[in-house]
Amino acid sequence: AQSVTQPDIHITVSEGASLELRCNYSYGATPYLFWYVQSPGQGLQLLLKYFSGDTLVQGIKGFEAEFKRSQSSFNLRKPSVHWSDAAEYFCAVAKYNQGGKLIFGQGTELSVKP
Amino acid sequence: DGGITQSPKYLFRKEGQNVTLSCEQNLNHDAMYWYRQDPGQGLRLIYYSQIVNDFQKGDIAEGYSVSREKKESFPLTVTSAQKNPTAFYLCASRGDRAQHFGDGTRLSIL
Numbered sequence: 001a002q003s004v005t006q007p008d009i010h011i012t013v014s015e016g017a018s019l020e021l022r023c024n025y026s027y028g029a030t031p032y033l034f035w036y037v038q039s040p041g042q043g044l045q046l047l048l049k050y051f052s053g054d055t056l057v058q059g060i061k062g063f064e065a066e067f068k069r070s071q072s073s074f075n076l077r078k079p080s081v082h083w084s085d086a087a088e089y090f091c092a093v094a095k096y097n098q099g100g101k102l103i104f105g106q107g108t109e110l111s112v113k114p
Numbered sequence: 115d116g117g118i119t120q121s122p123k124y125l126f127r128k129e130g131q132n133v134t135l136s137c138e139q140n141l142n143h144d145a146m147y148w149y150r151q152d153p154g155q156g157l158r159l160i161y162y163s164q165i166v167n168d169f170q171k172g173d174i175a176e177g178y179s180v181s182r183e184k185k186e187s188f189p190l191t192v193t194s195a196q197k198n199p200t201a202f203y204l205c206a207s208r209g210d211r212a213q214h215f216g217d218g219t220r221l222s223i224l
Binding site: 106 | 158159162170206218
């Protein structure tokens, strides 16, 4: 069965430090992959998406992600974290043979130390 | 501004009562979705609709119903058959192969 795993439930980084959030997927075909961010009590905002082509994709707010087929991974990175990046981050894969439904990971909560 | 509007932001349900959550979009998207979010469980799909007057059950449809009479609107009814309705409900629509979300409705039991 298709699934998405985010191994880290909670990560704390210092402001200005680099960030990497891990995402592993299980999907038979070429995956359509996404990263979303959610602030408390809010909806999800799309950070970036990967469909095909260049395996390093750029998103909003200075985030990027790299698709590695050999490792079934789609890790999210940011070179320098800002306090406003504290939020919950979700990785997801789309199933287009089921109406484009998204399968989400459990989420990673990011805290930023001053 | 184009977007997805969910209302109300907070909703309270009494035992045995049905409640309806509103979702409206002005993005001209064909596909719309309802997800339920519980702490520590990520998001799970309740129902989705790819076109007006058609919808399909998702992974956790029991105790919920939907309608899609207009392209812009995809209301979700939480029926009394849903025994654990307390959750955060998110509506989304799909455009440019990506889903875009509303700000959610938090449903609680009185």
